[in-house]
Each structure stands twice: as structure tokens, then as C-alpha cells.
Amino acid sequence: MYAAERQQWLLNRTREAGRLDVAVTAEELDVSAETIRRDLDALERQGLLRRVHGGAIPADLLGFEPGISARDSVAAQEKERIAKAALEELDGATTVLLDAGTTTARLAALLPTDRELTVVTNALPIASMLAARPNITLLMLGGRVRGTTMATVDEWALDVLGDLTADVAFLGTNGFSAERGLTTPDRAEAAAKKAMLGAARRAVVLADSAKHGADQFVRFGRLDQVDALITDTGLTPDTAAALSAAGPRVVRA
Template sequence: MYAAERQQWLLNRARDDGRVDVAATAEELQVTPETIRRDLGVLERQGLVRRVHGGAIPADRLDFEPAVGQRDAVSAAEKERIAKAALGELDGRHTVLVDAGTTTARLATLLPTDRELTVVTNALPIASMLAARPNITLRLLGGRVRGTTMATVDDWTVDTLATLTVDVAFLGTNGFSADRGLTTPDPAEAAAKRAMIGAARRVVVLADATKHGADQFVRFGRLDQVDLLITDTGLGVDDAAHLEAAGPRVVRA
């Protein structure tokens, strides 16, 4: 396969799947990872893709947001480890805010059953999961429901959050980086997340390593507003140190 053919193949794969993974693609095409990185560099200079940690995403889909079911299947094992690592943040805390997202939903499934908790969420799937738990006082934030994420947003959500103070907030994000902070494609969802940060005494972000460098349309938080970022070992040690220099403690689960 000539370089031009390979680059067109990579662009098609990025547009079809939403992402190209360097290691997996190199193995599939039987070339070196450096060859794939070089091809992606060519496509990025042409404005066709955006390089992210471990691969690239199509430039015309920076505002694309997959539905909950699609996202839940991505990095499932990593999300499970991240959720388990987050359980330690519940020690001594009674009021918990859980943001919408597939990794935060995994945390919700692991919430302890032997202690009283007040849980605030804007996520319909999480609320449905926790509603019958006898040890949990559930507070569902009202607002418009976004079908893509099944999260409540807009003024009813943001205004209520402005009146709350919770011990710890567990947030999801579509992208994180030292340069751009925490980002998401939708302005309304960004406003809700921003309000969650303002409502919390302690902010914990749960995000698998594929989100690193995948900066999205709207920034909702700076890294120095985050106390702890829990990700997975797909994030390199040097990248973790770079993120920690910007503010949060980083845990690679």
C-alpha cells in the first residue's frame, strides 16, 4: 500500500469509527507505529484529523458526541478500574454528586450499601439505578433531558446546583489536557458541569486515557479546579506528571 492510499484508509477509518488507534492500526496494516504516526501527521497538517493520545480523531467530528450505549462499550475494563479506584474518595463523606457518564455510572453501581449517602445526579440512568437503594437518599436534578447523554441540563439544573454544597463531586469529561483543561462538545452540558464544580468541596474527575488530548468544543473547567484525576495506565507517566503540574493529583488505575 502506497503512503497516499494508506492515508486515505486512515482517514476513512477515523470517520467511520470516530478514532484511529496507532498501535492497533499498525498491527492491522503490518507497518510500524511510527509509519502510522507519520501518516496521521500528514493528515493533521491538511486539517483532516486531530492528533490525540495514542491516535487521532477526525477534525470534522470534534463536536461529535456518541450516545451512552456506544460510549459504554469503549475502554470497559479501564472504566471499571477507574470506578473502583474512586471508591476511596467516599470515606468520611455523606453528600455525593455524580455527573452523567459511563465511567461515573460504573461508580454508581459500586456505591456502598452499608452506609447512608445522599446522592445528587443529573443522569437519568444513574437515578434509575439508585432509586431503589434503601441506604441512598436520591436527589435528581431537574431540567431539559439531552437524549445523547440522558443528562438534565439548562437553567433548572444550573440554578439548583448553585444552591448546593456537596462533599465530593465525581465528574466525567469528553476531553482533558494540560493546555485546555476539561472539555465537552455541548455548551449546555458544559454549563451543568461547571456548576457542579462550583457546588463541590472536592472535585474528582473520572476519565479513561483515550480522553487525554481529545479537546472538545467547550471548556467547562481548569485542571487547577480539580483535586483528583483518576484515569488508567494508558496515560503515560510523563503525561501524568505534566497534568499534575497543572493542578490535580493524578491516579493511573
């Protein structure tokens, strides 16, 4: 069993049972306890579960959501490949919506410098990154700032998005699956993401493969509302085909 497969198995087992014991699981999978601990640590950094003494419990039992500094170091190489692949989805667009997130921030850093773009974002880190770019007209959505993700949310952001039509929106997600679509832990942030989906002619979701099956508290979109889902090769071809059948073109970067 590959590490990604084992971690998905651990995540599913934790959610099914409500708790996972390191020693018992190591014996069941015939691996060392240290291997299981490393896997659980990796899943906690992604906000998918919470470590407790001797094992782990589902993250949503504690309302746990990691901050952007913790999430940025997780799956860094995969996020970089996803961001580079996402550049192909610009496809002549001149108006772009950029959702808050560590993968969308990597895309922001790669935006072309040889063409004029209007970028609308609710992410303070992305706005700070793009503010001095001479070829970019930057529009920052207002609203309450969530300290966890540094994203603006609530009515001030939603009111503006309701009046926009952008060429393409690039969105992040905390979880995706054929069954539950696109999900995130926070209701206010889900509302902002849903508004971005509705404000764009094309929607592209950027999500590393560890987020597959990691369904969160609030659904903000269906897969058939998405034109492309860009992930990494940790997602199996069979799973990619099943997701594609639900709506989006799936790219494994």
C-alpha cells in the same frame, strides 16, 4: 509504537491536517491499512473523529457526539478500574454529586451499601440505578434532557446546583489536557459540569486515557480546580506528571 500511542498520533494528525487518509498513513507508519482502520474505528466509537470514505475527519467538523450506548462499550475494562479507584475518593463523604457519563455510572453501581449517602445527579441512567437503594437518598436535578447523554441541563439544573454544597463531585469529561483543561462538545452540558465543580468541596474527574489531548468545543473547568484525576495506565507516567503539575493528583488505575 503501542496501539494507544498510535491512536493518539492518528488523532493529532487528523486534527492538524483536517483529514486523514488510511492508505497514506499506513505507509507512513509502516503498518497495515487494516490496523489503521481498526484504530480509526476505535477513535470514532469514543467520539473523537468521524470515519469517511478512505479515512477520517475531526469529529467537531460534523458536530458528532456518540450516544451513551456506543460510549459504554469503549474502554470498558479501563472504566471499571477507574470506577473502583474512585471509591477511595469518597473518604467519609455523605453528600455526593454524580455527573452524567458511562464511567460515573460504573461508579454509581459500586457505591457502598453499608452507609447512608445523599446522591445528587443529573443523569437519568444513574438515577434509575440508585432509586431503589435503601441506603441512598437520591435527588434528581431537573431540566431539559439531552437525548445523547441522558443528562438534564439548562436553568432548572443550574439553579439548584447554585445553592448546593456537596462533599465531593465525580465528573466525566470528553477531553482533558494541561493546556485546555476539561472540555466537552455541548455548551449546556458544559454549564452543568461547571456548576457541579462549583458546588463541591472536592472534585474528582474520571476519564480514560484516550480522552487525553482530545480537546472539545467547550471548556468547563481548569485542572487546578480538580483535586484528583483518575485515569488508566494508558496515560504515560511523564504525561501524568505534567498533568499533576497543572493541579490535580493523578491516579493511573
